[in-house]
Amino acid sequence: MRNVLKIMFSSLITMLFISTASREGVFASNDIKVVLHGESLHSAHSPIMKNNAVLVPFTDIFATLGFKVSYDPAAKSITGVNTNTDTVVNLTVNQKTARINNMPYSLPSAPEIINGVTYVPLRFIGEAGNHQVRWYSGPKIVALYANENLFPVSIGGKFGYINSQGKVIIDYQTRFTDAYHFNEGLAIVYSGGKFTGFINQKGKIVIPKDNYYDAKAFSEGLAAYRTLSTVSKYGYMDLTGTSIIPPQFNKANPFSEGLAAVQIGTKYGYINADGKVVIKALYDSAADFSEGLALVSFQGKYLYLDKKGTVVVNTNYSQASPFHSGLAAVQKGSKFGFIDKSGQLTIPAVYDAVHSFAEGLAAVKVDGKAGYIDPTGKQVIPFTFEAASDFHDGLAAAESLEKTGFINKAGEWVIAPTLSWAEPFHNGLSYAYSDDSEVYINQLGKIVWRQH
Known part of the structure; x- marks a missing residue:
């Protein structure tokens, strides 16, 4: 979990972009899966896609999310009440305005009655129930998971998860000897050094090991995996643990912007979410797509490809x-x-080391000192730090007198440099080392969890 802070030349984080395919009209599809906390939701009636929105039978989804529901057939109105969250939801058939606690909200598609079944927009109901709702066009999955961010922690070799206030949400488990961050509502866990599967935000194993040898984190609804019988080859599974793309690749990157870099033989190319090779495996190395372009190397040269495989740069x-x-x-x-x-070359090559741009600024280093520039190349934070990292959540880790703290975009210390090292902020917390123990700190510098 430790990540020592040192400025270096690196590719860093790729941006993700997911959208639904544009299509007018209404159609029911048995291919669309609805997944809540990593478990498939089944209904007698298939979800419906209309105007890029997924609609589901209202009785099923309200009950699943803890709402008590009532229906007024005369007014064709639906009311859902969740006493745990003090949330009241009101919808009316054929009307695009709904209400949460009497506040109006616009809907992309109105509730409607089809073949005697009343359908409601899933995203609206899920978000009203305090869930994140994501549509993955590749595997055709709508995933719902808790808004609350969780962070892995360990004490005495036992792993659990805390929330951003430091409260233990998933208790320390003797069966988990390693645990990773959540991605798309699921986290990888290990036991005895061996892959155990994926857990949901309630700590339940929802994708068990079964025949899987190991797996990588989910991205865009898909995760690379290897099986016990195909340890040398990677395929991809969806959020239900179903193999979508059979094992066949020597190496497999996460999906980014709809495509994934894979190694076929000794060369790299790109596949889509159906497993189809869309950019031939011709390259010596390949990075994830970022802002519509992918960095590859070919015979010692670096090239940038678009999604058709055309060399753009x-x-x-x-x-x-x-x-x-x-x-x-x-x-x-x-x-x-x-x-x-x-x-x-819009910003001249005059720096000893650089980071990629993040949140509008890039950390750069000259003559042993690090500072920040903007996209025009203008220095906006002076070169006064021994080391500096990327901005995340508005703050960047920086080093002074061999101690690490966090600065804002004005270059001011927000968290004084007293830490031995610190990872970038992610969802409001930074994993760091302070006073001979591992800690999580919030953006005020307060320690919310300390390893005892």
């Missing part, structure tokens, strides 16, 4: 990274700078 640099904020870090000789999507 052909570089002559010794190193390169994916695009962020319209710019990509490159190495020219012993120095680093940034190119735009036309391949022009």
